[in-house]
Amino acid sequence: MRALTWQGTAKVSVETVPDPTIQEPTDAVVRITSTAICGSDLHLYDVLGMYIDSGDILGHEPMGIVEAVGAEVTHIKPGDRVVIPFNISCGHCWMCKRGFYAQCETTQNTDQGKGASLFGYTKLYGQVPGGQAEFLRVPQAQFGPIKVPDHHPDERFLFLSDVLTTSWQAAKYADIKPGDTVFVTGLGPIGQMCARIARHLGAERVIASDNVPERLAMAQRHGIETLDTGSIDVxxxxxxxxNGRGADSVIESVGMEAHGSPIQSAAVKAAGMLPDPLARKAVDTFGIDRMAALNTAFAAVRRAGTVSIIGVYGGQADPIPMMDLFDKGVTLRMGQAHVKRWVDEIMPLLTGDDDPLGVDDLVTHRLPLEEAPHAYEIFKHKQDGCIKVVLKP
Known part of the structure; x- marks a missing residue:
């Protein structure tokens, strides 16, 4: 099959690799019909190469048609249309029974001190081949795959794999109450959906910041008040x-890619240039993230407010303003999305003829899998109005 593989820092290529097969009775093999590029894929593309091997298949936002299932997989069958959650969860361990699917103890990477395995996401999270490929082996398929109806295009359901469920969790963690003002940092795909979901969950006002005109315009189409980070003190x-109080809740959706932290930006680049053992040590022991977005979130939240952090960070010793946070009495919530915990709440918003979350207005580029290297470049550099790319194997 053809698959998008990591070949070095800022270098990916589509290669011919062996087709996946059923290896365990809990496996499935899915023929991928759509697979998206995520902002966190750019972390692998640019920064976290010390945790990847040349040839590793990237991607964790796939959906497609079931080709084969193992003997213990009974809730799906060949021919079913399914979305694959980005985290690999068993559904029956102590964590899964409590809805903490991103911490599944069956697939937890205890040797790395990390949570559940993820598709296409480094040695830290299991080094499981990803979904930017023609076919995908799905471990724990007795639980993971989400069966979806056939009467809408892929893009209506594809984002259950990550974007929608991640954004839903971020908004839930923000403790939004009717009448609240919510501020969202960043208007990439996650920020776009966080802002829309915040409105859906009852926020009276949603304010969001970015410096990319196309992102600001997309948010405005959905009733979001926008701030251009390039021109004001956000x-x-x-x-x-x-009225001088601050936002009731802030959702930080940018993570380590934030601009405006030149020293830490240089640290990120420097870490990526080191030999893998030294680079891993740097990430494990130093604060290498760009903290501009997180500091903006902390500064913008009101006293006794809530900050929900869904942007991905990689540094182990990043500086945060603990005195200010303690003095303001801020509640922090964060973490990988527990994808299947939220599916039942979101699915009714996707299956009708209406589109209350505006899911149909998110994808800006649909490209063949063979053009994935170009897609990574325009997504990274925010060229050609690129906000969300879907690849078609």
Missing amino acids: PAAVFDMT
């Missing part, structure tokens, strides 16, 4: 818009 603007 926390000060949020305080002005909330």
Whole structure:
């Protein structure tokens, strides 16, 4: 089959690799019909190469048609249309029974001190081949795959794999109440959906910041008030818009890719240039993340407010303003999305003829899998109005 493989820092290529097969009775093999590029894939593309081997298959936002199932997989069958959650969860361990699927103890990477395995996401999370490929072996398929109806295009359901469920969890963790003002940092795909979901969950006002005109325009189409980070002091603007109080809740959706931290930006690049053992040590022991977005979130939240962090960070010793957070009495919630925990709440919003979350207005580029290297470049550099790319194997 053809698959998108990592070949080195900022270098990916589509290669011919062996087709996946059923290896365990809990496996399935899925023929991929759509697979998206995620912002966190750019972390692998640019920064976290010390945890990847040349030839590793990337991608964790796939869906397709079931080709084969193992003997213990009974809730799906060949021919079914399914979405594959990005985290690999068994559904029956102590964590899964409590809905903490991103911490599944069956697939937990205890040797790395990390949670459940993820598709296409480094040695830290199991080094499981990813979904930017023609076919995907799905471990724990007795639980993971989400069966979806046939009467809408892939893109209506594809984002259950990550974007929708991640954004839903971020908004839930933000403790939004009717009438609240919610501020969202960043308007990439996750930020876009966080903002829309915040409105759906009852926020009276949703304010979001970014510096990319196409992202700002997309958010405005969905009733989001926007702030251009390139022209104003964002926390000060949020305080002005909330009578000097600050946002009731802030959702930080940017993570380590934030601009505006030149010293830490240099540290990220320097770490990526080191030999793998030294680079891993740097990530494990130093604060290498760009903290601009996180600091903006902390500054913009009101006293006794909540900050929900869904942007991905990689540094182990990043500096955060603990005195300010303690003084303000801020609640912090964060973590990988427990995908299947939220599916039943979201699915009714996707199956009708209407589109209350605006899912049909997110994809800006649909490209063949063979053009994946080009897709990574335009996504990374925010070229050609690129906000969300879906690859078609």
